[in-house]
Amino acid sequence: xxxxxxxxxxxxxxxxxxxxxxxxxxxxxxxxxxxxxxxxxxxxxxxxxxxxxxxxxxxxxxxxxxxxxxxxxxxxxxxxxxxxxxxxxxxxxxxxxxxxxxxxxxxxxxxxxxxxxxxxxxxxxxxxxxxxxxxxxxxxxxxxxxxxxxxxxxxxxxxxxxxxxxxxxxxxxxxxxxxxxxxxxxxxxxxxxxxxxxxxxxxxxxxxxxxxxxxxxxxxxxxxxxxxxxxxxxxxxxxxxxxxxxxxxxxxxxxxxxxxxxxxxxxxxxxxxxxxxxxxxxxxxxxxxxxxxxxxxxxxxxxxxxxxxxxxxxxxxxxxxxxxxxxxxxxxxxxxxxxxxxxxxxxxxxxxxxxxxxxxxxxxxxxxxxxxxxxxxxxxxxxxxxxx
Ligand code: NAD
Numbered sequence: 001x002x003x004x005x006x007x008x009x010x011x012x013x014x015x016x017x018x019x020x021x022x023x024x025x026x027x028x029x030x031x032x033x034x035x036x037x038x039x040x041x042x043x044x045x046x047x048x049x050x051x052x053x054x055x056x057x058x059x060x061x062x063x064x065x066x067x068x069x070x071x072x073x074x075x076x077x078x079x080x081x082x083x084x085x086x087x088x089x090x091x092x093x094x095x096x097x098x099x100x101x102x103x104x105x106x107x108x109x110x111x112x113x114x115x116x117x118x119x120x121x122x123x124x125x126x127x128x129x130x131x132x133x134x135x136x137x138x139x140x141x142x143x144x145x146x147x148x149x150x151x152x153x154x155x156x157x158x159x160x161x162x163x164x165x166x167x168x169x170x171x172x173x174x175x176x177x178x179x180x181x182x183x184x185x186x187x188x189x190x191x192x193x194x195x196x197x198x199x200x201x202x203x204x205x206x207x208x209x210x211x212x213x214x215x216x217x218x219x220x221x222x223x224x225x226x227x228x229x230x231x232x233x234x235x236x237x238x239x240x241x242x243x244x245x246x247x248x249x250x251x252x253x254x255x256x257x258x259x260x261x262x263x264x265x266x267x268x269x270x271x272x273x274x275x276x277x278x279x280x281x282x283x284x285x286x287x288x289x290x291x292x293x294x295x296x297x298x299x300x301x302x303x304x305x306x307x308x309x310x311x312x313x314x315x316x317x318x319x320x321x322x323x324x325x326x327x328x329x330x331x332x333x334x335x336x337x338x339x340x341x342x343x344x345x346x347x348x349x350x351x352x353x354x355x356x357x358x359x360x361x362x363x364x365x366x367x368x369x370x371x372x373x374x375x376x377x378x379x380x381x382x383x384x385x386x387x388x
Contacts, residue, residue, distance in 0.1 A: 005037055005342040013038040014077060014084035014108075016070045016099055017091030019046035020055045024113065027142070028088045029059070031330030034317070037338040041065055042084055044073040047091075070099050078106050085341055086136075089113055093203065094195045097122040100137075104129045109136035109341060111334075115207050116363030118197030120371045123364035130360045136344065138337050139363035141211040143268060145332030147303045147312045147324065148289040150356065152216045152272070152279050154309035155291075161274030167245070167253035169213040171205040172267045176239050176259030179232050193236050199370045200237035201228070205268075206257030206373075207366030211358060212270050213245070213253060216279075220365065221245040221253065222387045226373035231260050243373050246383070287324055314353045333357045364388065 005011070013032055018025025025045070032038040042065035046052030049068035056066030067073035077083045087103050089096055089112040097117040103110050104126070116139055117123045130137045143149065155161065175185045189195035190204060197203050214220055223246040228238035239260050245253035261267055268283035278292035289301040304313065304320040315332045318324065339354035365388050372386035 005338060007342045007345060010039040011037055011085040011338055011341055012041045012082060014042035014065075014073065014087045015040065016044050016073065016087060016089050017046070017095075018043075018088065019048075019052055020058070021046075021051075022090060025090050027327070027330055028090055028111075028140070028334075030327050031142070032088070032334045034327060034331035035335045035338070037335060038086070041082075042067070042073060042077055044068065044070045070102070074102055074106055074108075077108070084108060085345070086111060086337065092189050092195045093197050094118050097126060100126055101129055104133050104135055104137065107133055107135060111138040111140060111337060112360075112363065113140050114363060114366060115197060115203045115370065116360065116367050118203075118367075120364075120368055123367040127360050127364050136337065136341055137360035138333065139358045139360065139366075140330075140333065141208055141215075141358040141362065142326070142330040142333055143208060143212055143283060144215045144356070144358060145315075145329035145336075146281075146283075146286045147308075147316065147332075148281060148286060148301065149212065149216065149329075151289055151301065151308050151312035152270075152281055153218065154311045155279065156217055156272065156274070158309075160277065161272065161279065162276035164217050164219065164247075164249065164251045164272060164274045166271075166273040167213050167217060167247070167251060168256075168271045169209040169253065170256040170258075170267065170269055171209040172256050172258035172261040172264060173205070174260065174262040174264045174267075176200075176232070177262035191235055191237055196237060197370075198237070198374060199228070199241075200235070201239055201241040201257040201259055202243075202370045202373055203237075204257075204259070206241055206243070206255060207363075207369065208268065209255050209257055209270075210366055210369050211362055212268070213255070213272075214362070214365070215358075216270065216272055217247070217249075217251065219247045219249045219251060220387070221369065222248045222385065223383045224369065224372050224376055224386050225381045225383045226376040227381055228373065228377040238377075241373065243376075248387070286326075286329070311353055311356070361388070 044067040280290040336357040343350035376384040
């Protein structure tokens with residue numbers, strides 16, 4: 001059971017982008033509604049205003065809160081006593097910064113898609129704006145809501161693996177393996193630098209892999225050495241990235257992000273090795289965490305079973321043995337945000353276990369990582385600082 005927010009109402013969610021034809025809008029809507037903590041009340045859902053209004057009607061948003069542009073939404077919502085408590089930004093990458101900055105400066109809390117921005121300068125400006133306005137700002141690295149990813153974090157923090165030595169993190173799929181402009185994927189802005197930003201593999205999925213590693217180990221990468229390559233002729237952006245990582249603690253790591261891992265459907269996984277044991281988790285089998293002790297038998301840890309940490313157990317909707325997946329992971333992030341927003345609205349301290357959603361700083365670190373990896377690749381793989 002998920003405990004009540006104690007607010008006496010649902011939080012009011014607004015959305016920019018995420019319209020009828022979008023890939024990711026549904027994930028935000030399903031995840032935000034799973035625990036009944038949000039009502040979708042406003043939106044500028046589509047770059048095409050007519051499509052956006054029609055979609056708003058389909059999802060039950062009142063006509064006076066179905067806006068043609070994000071600027072109109074900002075103006076309209078800012079005037080209302082019942083303004084949105086949270087604005088989800090689900091638009092293509094190059095639009096994140098202007099939209100997020102405008103809402104933050106008007107005092108709205110935001111959950112933004114990744115990558116946070118397409119330049120380090122914009123990421124720095126956004127971090128500063130969030131600090132100045134004191135709003136909540138989350139970034140949708142949705143995979144760190146999985147209960148067993150959280151268990152892995154708790155196990156590392158409790159010293160069960162000993163000092164962390166080696167991390168291998170990857171997000172490598174085959175969606176762009178075909179030798180055509182868009183691979184096997186439908187035509188999209190993803191390979192267009194003007195919208196995607198300066199990197200495809202790292203920008204689209206590599207920052208998920210980086211954040212998963214930072215979240216589980218509790219450590220930040222401080223230097224990178226990268227080899228970025230495009231296998232398909234004519235692509236302006238890399239479709240494969242190998243990055244070596246040095247963590248601030250002294251641990252070493254590798255990150256592989258790819259769109260040309262032919263045959264792989266999703267391909268997000270991580271392996272972490274300490275002096276006493278290793279851990280392995282694969283997003284396609286999210287209810288199993290493999291523990292590899294240096295001595296003794298390997299163990300498969302299952303979700304919601306005896307002896308797991310409070311961090312892993314505190315957001316369970318169905319017991320062990322029932323499939324728990326992607327939407328639940330995202331819902332955990334949305335519910336963490338809800339707990340913290342409600343606590344702010346009621347002037348009380350948030351539940352510490354809710355402080356596990358990725359923040360603007362986590363998003364900004366991802367942008368810095370991309371920039372450093374590109375600088376490294378341009379210097380034939382030299383080590384470059386990515387410290388924030
Ligand atoms: P998409 O092109 O499928 O959809 C984008 C939506 O935004 C469309 O509805 C479009 O009409 C709308 N839009 C575009 N510009 C707009 C504007 N200025 N105002 C209002 N609406 C606008 O894109 P997508 O694949 O859904 O990706 C959107 C974002 O989500 C990207 O930043 C992407 O990197 C991110 N994403 C994240 C994950 C994740 O796992 N967190 C997964 C997929 C995509």
